[in-house]
Amino acid sequence: MKIFSIFINILCLKYCVSITNQNNEQMVVDVVKSYEKPTSVVARVCWESTTVKRKLAKMLANLERPISVRYLRKNETIQQSYPNNHLLFLLDINCENVEFFLKQADANKLFSKSYRWLILGNSINDNGSIATEFENLSISVDSEVIITQEKERNYILLHTIYKLRPHNKWNMEYYGTWAPDYGLNKSDDRIHSNVHRRKDFKGEPVFTSIVAEDNRTKTDLFGLRNIFIDSLSKSSFPSVVSLYDFLNASKVIIFAETWGYPINGSWSGMVGDIKHGKVDLCGTVTLMTLERLRIVEYLTMPTNAISVKFVFRQPPLSYQNNLFILPFTSNVWMCLGVFVFILVAILYINTKWDRKKYEIYNDQKMDQTCLPPNWSDITLFVLSAISQQGSSNELKGTLGRFVMFIVFLAFVFLYTSYSANIVVLLQSTSNQIRTLADLLNSKLELGMEDVAYNRYYFSLQDAYTFKDPIKKAIVEREIASKGKPNFMKIEDGVKAMQQRPFAFNMNTGIGYRIVSALFQEHEKCGLQEISFIPSTKPWLCSQKYSPFSEVFKVGYLRIQEHGLSDRENRLIYAKKPVCSVMGGSFGSVNMVDFYPVCLLLLYGMILAFVLLGVEILVQRWQKRGSNQSAIQLNIIV
Structure with missing residues (x-):
C-alpha cells in the first residue's frame, strides 16, 4: 500500500x-x-x-x-x-x-x-x-x-x-x-x-542645478528688471517650475557659478553637479559638445531664438575691395587697355601725316602747339583725354581734329560711367564675410560678450579651438593680440557694433533685443552671423542614463506644446530684426575708401622724383659727352 x-x-x-x-x-x-x-x-x-x-x-x-x-x-x-x-x-x-x-x-x-x-x-x-x-x-x-x-x-x-x-x-x-x-x-x-502612468512623483524632490553668475539672480530668478544678467537661467527657470508642476515633485535648487568645463580631468559647474550625481536636472540651457555627450543627456531645445554667434553689420565695400577697380569687369578693363594702345598707334600715324603735310605745303616752321610725332607726347595726350584734362598740343588737320573729337567723346562716356559707379560703390556694403576665415582676414575688430562660455571657448583650453587652425589664429591674432582679451558687456558690444566695423560674439536672443532698441531702421539691414562655437543652439539636459530622462523630456515637450516656454522666451529674447528700410542715410567717406588713390598718388610722386633724377643724370651725361667732343675738335684744329 x-x-x-x-x-x-x-x-x-x-x-x-x-x-x-x-x-x-x-x-x-x-x-x-x-x-x-x-x-x-x-x-x-x-x-x-x-x-x-x-x-x-x-x-x-x-x-x-x-x-x-x-x-x-x-x-x-x-x-x-x-x-x-x-x-x-x-x-x-x-x-x-x-x-x-x-x-x-x-x-x-x-x-x-x-x-x-x-x-x-x-x-x-x-x-x-x-x-x-x-x-x-x-x-x-x-x-x-x-x-x-x-x-x-x-x-x-x-x-x-x-x-x-x-x-x-x-x-x-x-x-x-x-x-x-x-x-x-x-x-x-x-x-x-x-511616462503617462508614472509622471506623478508624489512630492518626491527633484534636484536641479542652475547657473547664476550674479548673486542677485539667486533671489530674483523670476525678475525681468534686468534681463541682461543671467538671461539664460531666467528664461529656463519658468520651464523648470512648470516641469515640477507636471511631475508633482518638490523643488530643490542648487546654484552653480558656470555651465561646467573639463579642468584637470574633472568637471566644474552645472555639468560637474550632474556628473557627480548631486542633481537630476540642468536648470539652465547649455551648449551641446562632444565632451558633454558622455556625461549628460540632452532633452529638448526650448527655443530657436537663442544662439551664440559673431554678429556684425556688413562693412563698407572698401573694407574688402579696392573700389577703383570694381566699376568695370576684367574684360572691360582689358578692352580699354587694347583701345588705348590702338589710339596711341592711330595718333602716332596721324601726327606723322600732319608733320609731313605741314612741311610740304608750308614753308614756315611747324606750329609749337601741334602734337609732335613721338610716343611720349602722344601717350600723355591720351592720358589727359582719359582723365578729362586738356592738352597744350593738338592735331591741326581735319582728320586729326576728327580723331581728337572721337577720343574725347569716347572717354567722356567712360568717365561718366566710371564716376557714377564709384558713387554707388562708396555707399555699398560687402557681403563677402561668410566664414571664420573671411572674418579673420577682414579689417573688422572682434569682441566677445563677457560670459563664462565665451571665456572658455575663446581660449586655447578648448581642444576644439586648439585643433582648428582658423579658430586658433582668431584667438591668437584677434582676441588676445593686445595681451588682454576684448571681453565686454553685451550693451557695450552692441553699441560698438553700431558705431564702427565691429564683430561681436553674443547671445543673439538678448543682443537682438538691444539692437531693436538702439539701431535705426536702416542700420538693422545687413546684419550677418558667423558661428565660432560648434553647436550654437542650447539644450536642456539631465543625467546620462537617468531613469527620469524620458519623463523630463515628455514634460518639457508638453510645456512647449502648451506655449508656456514660448511665452517666457518672448518676454526675454528677440528675433533678428527685419530690414524694412534700405539706404536710409549716407555715410561720410572714410580714409579707407580713398586709400588706394592716396597710394597711387604717393607712388606717382615717388616715380616722378625717380624720373627727375634719371633726366638729370642723362642731361649731365649728354653735356659731358658734348664737352669732350668740343675739346677733341679744338685739339684737331
Whole structure:
C-alpha cells in the first residue's frame, strides 16, 4: 500500500508540474503577444524537461510575428551585453541563485529603459509585499518588470513594479490577469506609456542645478528688471517650475557659478553637479559638445531664438575691395587697355601725316602747339583725354581734329560711367564675410560678450579651438593680440557694433533685443552671423542614463506644446530684426575708401622724383659727352 501511495503522489506531482509548466508556457506566449511588437526572449527557467522548452520555442515561433528564444544554462552568468531593443528577459523566481542573477542584471543596467522582464512564480507575498529578492534592485520609472501572483485555480495576477528612488516604497501597477480559460485580460491603462502612468512623483524632490553668475539672480530668478544678467537661467527657470508642476515633485535648487568645463580631468559647474550625481536636472540651457555627450543627456531645445554667434553689420565695400577697380569687369578693363594702345598707334600715324603735310605745303616752321610725332607726347595726350584734362598740343588737320573729337567723346562716356559707379560703390556694403576665415582676414575688430562660455571657448583650453587652425589664429591674432582679451558687456558690444566695423560674439536672443532698441531702421539691414562655437543652439539636459530622462523630456515637450516656454522666451529674447528700410542715410567717406588713390598718388610722386633724377643724370651725361667732343675738335684744329 505504501509503495502504491508513493507512486500515486509522484504521478500527481508530475501532473501538477506539467499543468503548471503548460500554464506558464501559454501565459508567456500571451504576454509576448500583448506587446504587439517584435520581441526576442532570453529565458532562465528551471524546467528540467527539454520537451517543455522546445514546446515554448515552437509556440513563439508560430506567432504572427515570429519570436526567437534563447535559454540560459543553469550557472550561466548575465555579464555579457545585450541589445536593448525588442528584448524580453524571462525568469523563474523559484530557480537557484536567482538573487545573484538579479544583482548581475542590475549591475549591467538591464532593468533600464527598453528592456522588459517577465518574472514567473509567486513574487508577491500573502501580506501584499514584494519578494525580498527585488529589494536592492534599481527598478525605476523607466523599467518594465512584470511579476506574477498565483491564485487558486491557476488564476494569475500580473503587476508591474518600480521605485522613484532606491529608498522609497514599491509602486505596483495592475497589468492584467491570466487564466487558462480566457487567457490574458490586459488592463485598459496599459494602452498608455510608462511616462503617462508614472509622471506623478508624489512630492518626491527633484534636484536641479542652475547657473547664476550674479548673486542677485539667486533671489530674483523670476525678475525681468534686468534681463541682461543671467538671461539664460531666467528664461529656463519658468520651464523648470512648470516641469515640477507636471511631475508633482518638490523643488530643490542648487546654484552653480558656470555651465561646467573639463579642468584637470574633472568637471566644474552645472555639468560637474550632474556628473557627480548631486542633481537630476540642468536648470539652465547649455551648449551641446562632444565632451558633454558622455556625461549628460540632452532633452529638448526650448527655443530657436537663442544662439551664440559673431554678429556684425556688413562693412563698407572698401573694407574688402579696392573700389577703383570694381566699376568695370576684367574684360572691360582689358578692352580699354587694347583701345588705348590702338589710339596711341592711330595718333602716332596721324601726327606723322600732319608733320609731313605741314612741311610740304608750308614753308614756315611747324606750329609749337601741334602734337609732335613721338610716343611720349602722344601717350600723355591720351592720358589727359582719359582723365578729362586738356592738352597744350593738338592735331591741326581735319582728320586729326576728327580723331581728337572721337577720343574725347569716347572717354567722356567712360568717365561718366566710371564716376557714377564709384558713387554707388562708396555707399555699398560687402557681403563677402561668410566664414571664420573671411572674418579673420577682414579689417573688422572682434569682441566677445563677457560670459563664462565665451571665456572658455575663446581660449586655447578648448581642444576644439586648439585643433582648428582658423579658430586658433582668431584667438591668437584677434582676441588676445593686445595681451588682454576684448571681453565686454553685451550693451557695450552692441553699441560698438553700431558705431564702427565691429564683430561681436553674443547671445543673439538678448543682443537682438538691444539692437531693436538702439539701431535705426536702416542700420538693422545687413546684419550677418558667423558661428565660432560648434553647436550654437542650447539644450536642456539631465543625467546620462537617468531613469527620469524620458519623463523630463515628455514634460518639457508638453510645456512647449502648451506655449508656456514660448511665452517666457518672448518676454526675454528677440528675433533678428527685419530690414524694412534700405539706404536710409549716407555715410561720410572714410580714409579707407580713398586709400588706394592716396597710394597711387604717393607712388606717382615717388616715380616722378625717380624720373627727375634719371633726366638729370642723362642731361649731365649728354653735356659731358658734348664737352669732350668740343675739346677733341679744338685739339684737331
